[in-house]
Amino acid sequence: DRRRDSPAAGSPIQPIIKDVGEVYSRLLDHRPVIQGEIRYFVKEFEEKRGLRELRVLENLKNTIFETNDRVLPKCEQAMQDNLSETFKRLQAANAMIHRLQERECEARKLQADRVMAREEKCIAHWEEFMKEQQNKRAQVDEEHRKAMERLKEQYSEMEKELAKYVSF
Secondary structure, eight states, X not given: OTTTSOTXXXXXXXXXXXXXXXXXXXXXXXXXXXXHHHHHHHHHHHHHHHHHHHHHHHHHHHHHHHIIIIIHHHHHHHHHHHHHHHHHHHHHHHHHHHHHHHHHHHHHHHHHHHXXXXXXXXXXXXXXXXXXXXXXXXXXXXXXXXHHHHHHHHHHHHHHHHHHHHTO
């Protein structure tokens, strides 16, 4: 039983212990003060922050409506205008490129025709040259044959004459 009873329960130390407990709670136990400060901070934060968030959301809503009502149609119109102009320019550029390609194709065809004409001319010239060469060869062959015949005749006559002199 003595253990349960505090040793200072009826003694003059009890007011001192009580005073020490109060000093401890005032100087060293900060829980009540901190809890009060936390409650105050939360209350101020919720009130001020809540209104600020509400204003931010309201401003955001207004900005979205303004964007949908005014800015978006303007952007769409500008985009349509610019796209149609760009499309026209692209069509014009495409037509110009097509004409350039046709001109280039015609120039290539004309050049190819010229090359073919030159080749045909060269071939005709070559064939004519070859015919001339054959004619000249035939003439030279004919002259050679005639010369051979003349020489044969001349040698045969010389042999005959020589044969006359040999029979002496």
